[in-house]
Amino acid sequence: MENYFKEGGADVPMLDFNSKSGNMIIRGRSFPEDSVGVYLPVLDWIDLYIAFPADFTLLQFDLDYFNSSTYKAFLNILLKLEKLMGSDKKVKVEWLYHERDIDMKAAGEEFEELVDIPFSFRVK
Amino acid sequence: MAEKWIDHNTCFEWYSKLEKENLVLAFKGEFNHELVKAILVVTEQYKIDKGGPSRIFGVIVECLQNICKHGALVENEKKMRSGIVLMGKQNNEFLIGVGNFVHNDKVEVLKSRFDKVNKMDEDGLRQMQHGILVNSSLSEDGNAGIGIIYMARKTEGKMKYCFQEIDGKVSFFSLQLTVKI
Structure with a gap:
């Protein structure tokens, strides 16, 4: 299956989803005018991916900021990957944040509460 | 040709006014x-x-x-x-x-949304946000109230709002928020 890659911009993050390695990166800022248009293709890609996933899926959130309508898109991505838990495949989320950005760290912790995927937090 | 109302004094007056009020942005x-x-x-x-x-x-x-x-x-x-x-x-x-x-027919809905959120504490807001996130679909119009909850969680004290009716169709809605960093 093909990888999913989209260059980031002022209001959209870089989306780099690799089907072979299982590495998925969301990096930058996310406050698009149309969050459905940005994230629906990603969600469709993940639907295909979870049918033939890599042994180890690592989803990395490396964000400076995301808006409220992006929350739902991120949760949907996580809920789809959560389906791999309990199979023989591994899934992990790595959440990056600036040391003093307690809000960003807290946002990651709230996602951690909502899904059954192990999270690790790292200062960038 | 009409007299130009923007002159050097106007610029300085506005600059001084913004400076005096500690405004860093006005648009x-x-x-x-x-x-x-x-x-x-x-x-x-x-x-x-x-x-x-x-x-x-x-x-x-x-x-x-x-x-x-x-x-x-x-x-x-x-x-x-x-x-x-x-x-x-x-x-x-x-x-x-x-x-x-805002259209006048939206005023009551907005008021009740702000009042509801203003009455809640951080824990209540967090739970409300989670509830909406889990139960809404990606394509739902706007973000189903998440925006207001987000604002409430990131600002100090209550969100102050005001609606001034302009005519039979619209009102002017203003919102005051304080953010501590």
Whole structure:
């Protein structure tokens, strides 16, 4: 299956989803005018991916900021990957944040509460 | 030709006024996504100054995107979504004021949303946000109230709002928020 890659911009993050390695990166800022248009293709890609996933899926959130309508898109991505838990495949989320950005760290912790995927937090 | 009303004095008067009120940003005009991006460039310097907090950035985006999505079109020749945004800074506090037009039939809904959120504590807001996130679909219009909850969680004290009826169709909605960084 093909990888999913989209260059980031002022209001959209870089989306780099690799089907072979299982590495998925969301990096930058996310406050698009149309969050459905940005994230629906990603969600469709993940639907295909979870049918033939890599042994180890690592989803990395490396964000400076995301808006409220992006929350739902991120949760949907996580809920789809959560389906791999309990199979023989591994899934992990790595959440990056600036040391003093307690809000960003807290946002990651709230996602951690909502899904059954192990999270690790790292200062960038 | 009509007398030009913008002269050197006007510029200095406005500059002095903004300076006196500690305003770091003032904009009146059409609100659209390009403006949101531009205003963020202005606010970003404060984010960097303070080593990170995405808070000020976040609250401004929610305010502006709310106006872009839900503001009423002004009945003039341009049919634009007009509004005003002011941002002041005092020590470690940012004061944000936004104003825009809303249709009168939306006033009660908005009031009850703000009142509901204003009555809740952090724990209640967090639970409400989680509930909406889990139960809403990606394509739901706007963001199903998440924006207001987000604002409440990132601001100090209660969100102060006011509706001034302009005519039978629209009211001017203004919101005052305080963000500590």
